[in-house]
Amino acid sequence: MTGEPLPGVPSLGASVSPLDYEPIPTGKIGAWLATLDPGYFALVMATGIVSIGCRLLGHSLIAEILLYATVAGWLILSAAYVTRIVRFPRHFLASLRAPSSAVAYFTVVAGTNVLATALLAHKTWLLSAVLGIIAFVLWLVLTYGLFSSVVLAGNRPALREITGVWLVWVVGTQSIAVLATALAPQLPWLDGGDMLASAAVLFWGVGVVLYLILVVIIFLRLFLIETTAAELGPAYWILMGATAISVRAAAGILDLDTSNPNPLLTQVHPFVAGFAVVLWAFGSWFIPMLVIFGLWRYFVRHYSWRYEAKLWSVVFPLGMYAVASVTLGRAIGFDFFQQLAAVWVWIGVAAWAVVTLLMIAAFTRAVAARPLEANHKAE
Numbered sequence: 001m002t003g004e005p006l007p008g009v010p011s012l013g014a015s016v017s018p019l020d021y022e023p024i025p026t027g028k029i030g031a032w033l034a035t036l037d038p039g040y041f042a043l044v045m046a047t048g049i050v051s052i053g054c055r056l057l058g059h060s061l062i063a064e065i066l067l068y069a070t071v072a073g074w075l076i077l078s079a080a081y082v083t084r085i086v087r088f089p090r091h092f093l094a095s096l097r098a099p100s101s102a103v104a105y106f107t108v109v110a111g112t113n114v115l116a117t118a119l120l121a122h123k124t125w126l127l128s129a130v131l132g133i134i135a136f137v138l139w140l141v142l143t144y145g146l147f148s149s150v151v152l153a154g155n156r157p158a159l160r161e162i163t164g165v166w167l168v169w170v171v172g173t174q175s176i177a178v179l180a181t182a183l184a185p186q187l188p189w190l191d192g193g194d195m196l197a198s199a200a201v202l203f204w205g206v207g208v209v210l211y212l213i214l215v216v217i218i219f220l221r222l223f224l225i226e227t228t229a230a231e232l233g234p235a236y237w238i239l240m241g242a243t244a245i246s247v248r249a250a251a252g253i254l255d256l257d258t259s260n261p262n263p264l265l266t267q268v269h270p271f272v273a274g275f276a277v278v279l280w281a282f283g284s285w286f287i288p289m290l291v292i293f294g295l296w297r298y299f300v301r302h303y304s305w306r307y308e309a310k311l312w313s314v315v316f317p318l319g320m321y322a323v324a325s326v327t328l329g330r331a332i333g334f335d336f337f338q339q340l341a342a343v344w345v346w347i348g349v350a351a352w353a354v355v356t357l358l359m360i361a362a363f364t365r366a367v368a369a370r371p372l373e374a375n376h377k378a379e
Contacts (some may be wrong), residue, residue: 028366034088036080037309038095039104039165044073044111046315048118050352053322053345055121062349067118074115081108099150100161102142106172109139110245113175117182125186132179139172159217160225164236165313166214171238173207174245176200181252185259197256198264201272204249208275211242229301232293234310240290241317243283244324250276251327258331276328280337283321307362311355319348 024034051066085092095101116131146169149155180200184193218239250272257265297303322345329337 030087033080033084034091036084037104038101039107039168039313040080040309041077041107041111042309042312042316044070044077045107045114045171046312046319046352046355047073048111048114049316049323050319050345050348052114052118053319053326053341053348055118056323056326057342057345059345063121066352067121070115070118074111077111096145097149097155099146099155099157100163100165102146102149103166103169105142106139106168109135109142109172110168110175112138113172113179117175117179120182120186123186125183125188128179128183128186132176132183135172135179136176139176142172143169159221160231162214162217162221163231164218164238166218167211167238167242170207170211170214170242171245171316173203173210174242174249177203177207177249178245178252181249181256184256193260194262197253197260197262200249200253200256201264201268204246204253204272207246207249208279211246215239215242229297229303232297233303234308234313236293237290237314237317240283240286241313241320243279243286244317244320247276247280247283247324247328248320250279251324251331254331255327273332277332280324280328283324287321307355307358311358315348315351315355318344318351322348 024031047066048070051063051070054060054066055063096105112131112135116128116135119128119131150157177200180196180203184196184200187193187196253265253272254269254276257269298305322341325337325344326341329335329341
């Protein structure tokens with residue numbers, strides 16, 4: 001083997017020798033598992049949030065179909081990640097040692113919490129609570145492991161490596177706050193609901209501060225470092241997705257203060273409402289810029305239109321924007337946000353359908369290529 005980076009295992013932030021990897025299997029499934037994208041759980045995030053958006057806006061049938069797809073995606077990808085850890089531990093550890101790929105594992109946290117939140121439509125508070133605990137433990141490990149790796153171990157990424165994907169850290173953090181606000185009213189005991197409400201405020205605060213820190217670094221990177229078509233990809237949509245999920249968490253906090261206020265909720269209510277509007281405005285302002293980035297990438301630089309797992313990082317923000325808009329609009333009584341969400345949710349559905357078709361087409365081509373390769377070898 002050579003020292004070149006392997007697909008799905010970026011050699012960012014840490015030097016990795018060829019000995020850090022097991023040989024990649026020749027089989028399609030084995031090769032896919034060995035090089036599995038650390039951020040593939042964005043598929044679960046995207047499917048789940050579009051399902052939630054459809055349910056909030058009255059499209060129950062689509063929401064239910066997408067919920068089943070979310071469950072299937074979570075089960076398949078969970079099995080794939082565990083299998084990768086067991087069969088290809090060196091590949092997995094190499095991706096953890098590189099901060100810019102390790103941060104993508106926060107998609108597991110966010111995807112699990114999105115699924116748990118979506119399941120609450122069926123009053124499955126116990127299952128959602130279990131999923132939330134799993135996500136919280138993963139968040140703890142990833143947050144303090146990543147921070148320690150960068151600060152204490154000196155495993156520092158270069159400025160060029162800090163792209164929009166780092167904002168998945170914010171998305172994972174805010175997903176805990178969102179689940180807490182959604183789960184609190186369904187708990188059968190009042191004290192538990194109050195604890196979750198307080199936790200939601202605290203995690204929302206952590207997520208907002210993380211967002212402010214990271215977005216400044218990312219903007220400096222965009223202004224100071226030349227950006228290639230490969231780098232200016234779907235990951236930057238997470239910048240808008242991080243604002244949208246922060247708004248959604250804020251809307252949940254505002255709803256709790258209305259239905260079951262406690263002293264902490266009451267004290268922070270004006271600040272949370274005002275800052276949520278600021279975040280919504282900033283995320284909305286950035287959407288045209290993201291469209292320009294995409295046009296430049298595909299039509300000016302002629303980047304390939306092929307399927308890539310990172311495309312789910314575009315679908316999730318589009319779905320979350322609809323959810324954030326409708327929930328904040330209801331929380332503060334602003335009809336425009338709700339009217340916008342009623343239209344925008346279909347953009348999320350369309351984006352999900354397009355990326356799903358691209359994924360199916362890529363899978364079909366991969367399966368069809370296998371017998372052709374076998375025939376060539378036989379000849």
